[in-house]
Amino acid sequence: MSxxxxxxxxxxxxVMTQMILPSDANAVNTAFGGxxxxxxxxxxxVAAQRHCRQVVVTASMDDLHFHxxxxxxxxxxxxSRVIAAFRTSMEVGVTVTAENPLTGxxxxxxxxLLTFVAIxxxxxxxxxxxxxxETEQEREAFREAEQRRKERLSRKQTSLAWxxxxxxDVVG
Numbered sequence: 001m002s003x004x005x006x007x008x009x010x011x012x013x014x015v016m017t018q019m020i021l022p023s024d025a026n027a028v029n030t031a032f033g034g035x036x037x038x039x040x041x042x043x044x045x046v047a048a049q050r051h052c053r054q055v056v057v058t059a060s061m062d063d064l065h066f067h068x069x070x071x072x073x074x075x076x077x078x079x080s081r082v083i084a085a086f087r088t089s090m091e092v093g094v095t096v097t098a099e100n101p102l103t104g105x106x107x108x109x110x111x112x113l114l115t116f117v118a119i120x121x122x123x124x125x126x127x128x129x130x131x132x133x134e135t136e137q138e139r140e141a142f143r144e145a146e147q148r149r150k151e152r153l154s155r156k157q158t159s160l161a162w163x164x165x166x167x168x169d170v171v172g
Contacts, residue, residue: 006132012051012082016043019075030069040112044092047080048116052128056116064112070098084145088125089117091145
């Protein structure tokens with residue numbers, strides 16, 4: 001197989017905008033977390049697909065933080081891009097900025113890191129292009145992603161106790 005050409009993280013950048021409507025809200029009239037998570041997943045998937053030009057699936061969502069509520073009627077801007085590329089997986093960062101449309105006030109409302117895997121139509125993993133890291137900030141983000149990946153992979157083998165409590169007949 002030929003070597004895949006490195007790609008700049010900028011090539012994967014995605015910006016999405018949504019308005020928080022009453023159907024997107026929870027009981028206290030702020031954005032329902034699950035709806036924001038859906039938007040994060042879509043925004044990150046587009047970035048991952050732009051990077052590898054393959055079908056991708058979400059493998060994990062880490063460091064999901066709801067920093068501040070988003071009120072009905074406000075707009076949100078989601079920004080994502082690939083932070084790290086490994087053999088068949090990519091880490092994508094997403095920020096969600098909330099904006100009061102009447103005042104222009106903005107703040108980070110949510111942030112998350114997601115891992116995507118490129119796959120074939122029958123579910124086999126595919127290699128992804130490496131990242132062409134162009135700035136010190138990109139190199140530092142990549143180093144942090146490598147460390148998170150090591151931690152995530154080591155946790156994968158040791159974090160089954162809680163699953164055994166909830167699904168004892170399924171988890172061995």
